[in-house]
Amino acid sequence: MRRVAVVGVGQTKFGELWDTSFRQMIIEAGTRALEDAGISGEEIDAMYVGNMSAGQFIRQEHIASLIADHSGLAPVPCTRVEAACASGALALREAMVAVASGMHDVVVAAGIEKMTDVIAEAGQEMLATVSDQEWEAFVGATFPSLFALMARRHMHEFGTTDEQRALVAVKNHHNACLNAYAQHHVELTVERVLQSPMVSSPLRMMECASLTDGAACLILVPLEEARKYTDTPVEIAGSGQASDTIALGDRESLVSLRATREAARKAYRMARVEPKQVDLAEVHDSTTISEIMAIEDLGFCEKGKGGKITEEGMTAIDGPLPVNPSGGLEGRGHPIGATGIAQALEIVLQLRGEAGKRQVKKAEVGLTHTVGGSGGTAVVHLFRRR
Amino acid sequence: MGVVGYGAYLPRYRLKTEEIARIWGADPKQMKRGLGVEEKAVAGPDEDTVTISVEAAKNALRRGGIDPSLVGAIYVGSESHPYAVKPTASIVAEAVGAVPEMTAADLEFACKAGTAGVQACMGMVEAGMIRYGLAIGADTAQSSPGDPLEYAAAAGGAALLIGKLDGEAVAAIEATYSYTTDTPDFWRRDMHPYPRHGGRFTGRPGYFKHTLSAAQGLLRRLGLTPRDFDHAVFHQPNGRFPVEVARELGFSLSQIRTGLLSPKIGNTYSGATLLGLAAIFDRAKEGERILAVSYGSGAGSDAFSFIVKEGIERKRELAPKVSDYLENKVYIDYATYCKFTRKLVR
Numbered sequence: 001m002r003r004v005a006v007v008g009v010g011q012t013k014f015g016e017l018w019d020t021s022f023r024q025m026i027i028e029a030g031t032r033a034l035e036d037a038g039i040s041g042e043e044i045d046a047m048y049v050g051n052m053s054a055g056q057f058i059r060q061e062h063i064a065s066l067i068a069d070h071s072g073l074a075p076v077p078c079t080r081v082e083a084a085c086a087s088g089a090l091a092l093r094e095a096m097v098a099v100a101s102g103m104h105d106v107v108v109a110a111g112i113e114k115m116t117d118v119i120a121e122a123g124q125e126m127l128a129t130v131s132d133q134e135w136e137a138f139v140g141a142t143f144p145s146l147f148a149l150m151a152r153r154h155m156h157e158f159g160t161t162d163e164q165r166a167l168v169a170v171k172n173h174h175n176a177c178l179n180a181y182a183q184h185h186v187e188l189t190v191e192r193v194l195q196s197p198m199v200s201s202p203l204r205m206m207e208c209a210s211l212t213d214g215a216a217c218l219i220l221v222p223l224e225e226a227r228k229y230t231d232t233p234v235e236i237a238g239s240g241q242a243s244d245t246i247a248l249g250d251r252e253s254l255v256s257l258r259a260t261r262e263a264a265r266k267a268y269r270m271a272r273v274e275p276k277q278v279d280l281a282e283v284h285d286s287t288t289i290s291e292i293m294a295i296e297d298l299g300f301c302e303k304g305k306g307g308k309i310t311e312e313g314m315t316a317i318d319g320p321l322p323v324n325p326s327g328g329l330e331g332r333g334h335p336i337g338a339t340g341i342a343q344a345l346e347i348v349l350q351l352r353g354e355a356g357k358r359q360v361k362k363a364e365v366g367l368t369h370t371v372g373g374s375g376g377t378a379v380v381h382l383f384r385r386r
Numbered sequence: 387m388g389v390v391g392y393g394a395y396l397p398r399y400r401l402k403t404e405e406i407a408r409i410w411g412a413d414p415k416q417m418k419r420g421l422g423v424e425e426k427a428v429a430g431p432d433e434d435t436v437t438i439s440v441e442a443a444k445n446a447l448r449r450g451g452i453d454p455s456l457v458g459a460i461y462v463g464s465e466s467h468p469y470a471v472k473p474t475a476s477i478v479a480e481a482v483g484a485v486p487e488m489t490a491a492d493l494e495f496a497c498k499a500g501t502a503g504v505q506a507c508m509g510m511v512e513a514g515m516i517r518y519g520l521a522i523g524a525d526t527a528q529s530s531p532g533d534p535l536e537y538a539a540a541a542g543g544a545a546l547l548i549g550k551l552d553g554e555a556v557a558a559i560e561a562t563y564s565y566t567t568d569t570p571d572f573w574r575r576d577m578h579p580y581p582r583h584g585g586r587f588t589g590r591p592g593y594f595k596h597t598l599s600a601a602q603g604l605l606r607r608l609g610l611t612p613r614d615f616d617h618a619v620f621h622q623p624n625g626r627f628p629v630e631v632a633r634e635l636g637f638s639l640s641q642i643r644t645g646l647l648s649p650k651i652g653n654t655y656s657g658a659t660l661l662g663l664a665a666i667f668d669r670a671k672e673g674e675r676i677l678a679v680s681y682g683s684g685a686g687s688d689a690f691s692f693i694v695k696e697g698i699e700r701k702r703e704l705a706p707k708v709s710d711y712l713e714n715k716v717y718i719d720y721a722t723y724c725k726f727t728r729k730l731v732r
Contacts, residue, residue: 016586016587018587018591019591116587119582119583119584119585120585120586197413197416198413
């Protein structure tokens with residue numbers, strides 16, 4: 001199996017892009033990635049695009065063809081990958097496998113979601129389709145309410161507090177203020193988070209990621225070829241994917257995602273990295289409790305201590321283990337299919353030393369963690385500067 | 387050319403934000419803070435856009451002091467005309483005694499059809515086609531139960547009598563400027579009882595873009611700055627948007643305070659800008675300059691600059707003021723509101 005590196009990255013601004021269409025967005029992100037890698041479209045061998053639900057959000061299926069067509073790259077093969085919120089991360093994994101196997105040399109891994117062309121309530125209903133329709137959505141569970149159940153149980157078992165959760169939102173919004181591509185440029189306080197409207201008790205509006213439009217794109221090549229394209233290649237040193245029950249009620253635990261633990265175990269083993277060697281991480285903070293559970297399940301702290309280490313500033317941008325320096329899903333925005341790619345893009349920028357005002361010091365090893373649904377899929381990647 | 391008479395009308399019933407929040411399980415403090423609306427005006431069971439228009443028109447004619455038969459045109463702007471086919475304007479014309487040698491029509495441009503009527507009357511007066519024209523903006527705004535719109539959608543209206551400035555007048559119209567695009571931020575399709583809207587999309591690309599552009603266009607055309615105005619009134623879909631747009635344009639809170647009615651009556655749609663203007667006329671002094679900017683979803687804004695004339699002091703006393711209607715109120719509960727707005731029928 002060949003080793004794989006990222007040699008080009010590009011993204012659109014994340015936000016309510018009311019005057020930009022789906023096709024414009026993917027072309028903008030793709031063009032930037034090609035420019036960054038210094039290659040032309042003719043060099044591309046294959047494309048993998050993460051997208052959760054263009055069929056629901058813009059009533060357009062068959063987006064693989066649409067993207068190949070409108071980027072002027074047909075007949076290059078293009079494949080759409082779907083695993084709810086983990087669609088982008090899975091597209092990256094598929095693209096990596098394609099290069100590692102020797103099947104293709106220059107491969108695009110992209111992600112896109114156009115979510116704000118529908119009214120907000122409709123968007124929320126569409127999001128709920130990633131949960132179990134028969135056992136969750138039909139009986140009234142909204143997507144945030146599943147995470148609210150996890151938050152309640154986490155508070156009950158470990159004494160995690162509202163304030164500790166709110167600090168996750170405060171940190172990630174602060175980081176997003178340093179990211180020009182982020183959706184939300186607003187500094188929060190714990191008070192403001194805890195006074196925002198209740199979504200599903202105990203989770204409040206400022207604790208949940210919002211509906212976002214955005215696209216992001218990476219260019220992957222074999223590591224041995226990478227220096228032809230860039231002086232700062234970043235290797236995808238480890239990749240892990242795992243599945244779990246789609247319905248929360250069928251899981252062994254409400255306070256830990258087995259898919260995350262399993263995907264992380266595989267990725268760490270492949271990269272020969274221990275959690276303590278990770279310098280920074282982009283984790284799936286679809287809600288504040290999601291980040292707290294993620295940093296525990298990824299092995300950054302003992303189970304139940306996620307809120308405490310957040311409170312202690314361990315995960316701050318200048319802390320010992322910066323988590324979500326980009327702003328995360330909450331601050332940068334969460335265009336579902338684009339999120340996994342945007343997380344990897346942030347790690348690449350950080351490992352290259354190109355993250356500007358939010359640059360993390362001594363960044364050698366970075367991790368991305370993406371969750372599909374309430375935990376039915378998880379994908380973990382480890383990156384290393386080369 | 388200018389305003390020779392003006393009239394306002396508000397129904398007496400009020401529904402508090404707390405009461406709506408109570409029914410839908412929302413946090414009343416948050417709703418009040420978020421929308422800047424404390425209570426809204428609700429039409430009684432025997433009121434509609436026709437009756438509101440007639441009341442406002444009669445008040446305008448009282449202040450105009452003219453023979454109603456001299457009114458050559460009546461335009462009623464509304465998105466709640468009682469009939470889909472058959473005009474509101476002809477009923478109003480008959481009721482105020484302006485028929486039959488005249489023209490009349492209904493206008494619709496979401497919340498700005500009232501000011502569109504003002505412009506139509508200005509053109510006809512200027513062209514010598516009519517001596518006086520009556521432009522009315524009135525609504526009994528619809529909102530789906532539980533929709534955030536329900537906290538603001540209100541009832542009320544106001545009328546301006548437009549004519550040449552050859553006698554005693556309320557205000558001269560210095561200039562008007564409009565800004566219009568196809569922006570689908572809020573709509574109601576034929577045969578549908580309640581409007582739909584694009585949520586946050588109604589804000590920046592809708593209300594703000596058009597209101598700011600129309601105001602800036604008018605200021606540019608006249609070579610004026612916000613400091614040249616004593617008062618300003620902007621369309622008020624809630625209590626926050628007009629304050630924000632004033633701030634972005636460089637107007638102070640004291641310049642918009644007099645015309646800002648939405649915290650106490652909600653959004654009277656086609657009536658909103660004209661009611662705010664009427665409240666300013668109730669207080670303004672001769673020589674003062676007023677900016678008025680309407681907004682209609684779909685989307686467009688009409689901006690006007692008025693200069694108050696000497697006739698205002700006497701004329702304003704000839705009909706009820708906006709403050710009279712604001713003070714004359716009766717609170718109703720949500721069930722009564724449902725009955726009055728025919729959500730509950732037997």
